[in-house]
Amino acid sequence: MASDVMKFADQTGSSDLLNVLISSFGKVIMWVQSLDGNAFPHNALAAGHSTSIEGTAEFNQRFQLGLSVTPCGEGKYQDQGIALYSMTGNTQVTNPLDVGDAAMKVLDLISAHKGGTNDGIVSVCSAKFGKTIRDDFPWNHLDEVNLLFGLKGTFAPDPVAVYRQHANRLKLQGL
Structure with missing residues (x-):
């Protein structure tokens, strides 16, 4: 997906502008x-x-830790003493008030995983790593990291609560 965006930017001569815009967006996130x-x-x-x-x-x-040996499969749940887990969303547009959703939909439309279930940036199959906790959260890529004011779908689980639950899972395992 990113390579498609970068190829498009190179073809149109806008890669320098894209770099400035995205890097500036990163600085805004840091400032916030x-x-x-x-x-x-x-x-x-x-x-x-x-x-x-x-x-x-x-x-x-x-x-290579945690990578699946089969397409869209799970990898080792534990390797070299490290517990390996993954979880991902499968939706690009989750909240009409979230301006990030439009970006996720645009990225989905120009991405390499056309037709595959994805979070707007990463396909569900590509997100699998170790033991999959869940690969069908109604989140997009920005929802997964609680960006843009924590907006998410109306009935979607709160990402912070999900990560807290995962931290408790790891604690109960003595990790």
Whole structure:
């Protein structure tokens, strides 16, 4: 998906502009969180590569813990003493008041996973890692990390509560 966006930007000569816009958006997010945006450099082109099909393949080649050996399957639940879990959303548009939903839908429309279930950025199959807690949360990629004022779908579970529940799961396992 990211590689599609970057290829489109390269073809239209807008990659530098895209880098500035996305990197600036990152600085705004840092500012909203009262963090120094300059202390954490942003590079949309590097992020685009790292999340592209090619970049993800490079990462997965280097770090194979928890990866499935079958398409859309689960990986090892534990490897080298590390408990491995994943969870993901499967919806792009979740709340009409959330401006991020429009971005998730646009990214879905121009992405490489056309027709596949996804959260607007990552396909459900690509998100599987270790033991899958759940792969059908009614969240988009921004909902999963509680961005943009914590807006989510009306009946969708609260991501903060889900992560707190997962932290308790890990604590009960002695991790």
